[in-house]
Amino acid sequence: MGLTEWAYALSESLLSDPLPRRWAHSLGVAKRARSLGPILGGDAELLEAAAVLHDIGYSPA
DSSP: OOHHHHHHHHHHHHHTTTOHHHHHHHHHHHHHHHHTHHHHGGGHHHHHHHHHHTTGGGOOO
16 A cells, blocks of 8 residues: 555545545645646655644544
8 A cells, every 4th residue: 555545545534534524625635636647747646645634643543
């Protein structure tokens, strides 16, 4: 499992059920980060992973 796959799985497990709006927001931020991939090169995967994880601190878990 790659970095982004791991990040999506973790974020979904922590946010999708208890905080569905925050999960949807995180997906939107990750989509925007992914759109920057062509100009970021090697750092694109790291940015997308960080984007999808940026709100996991709100999880009640």
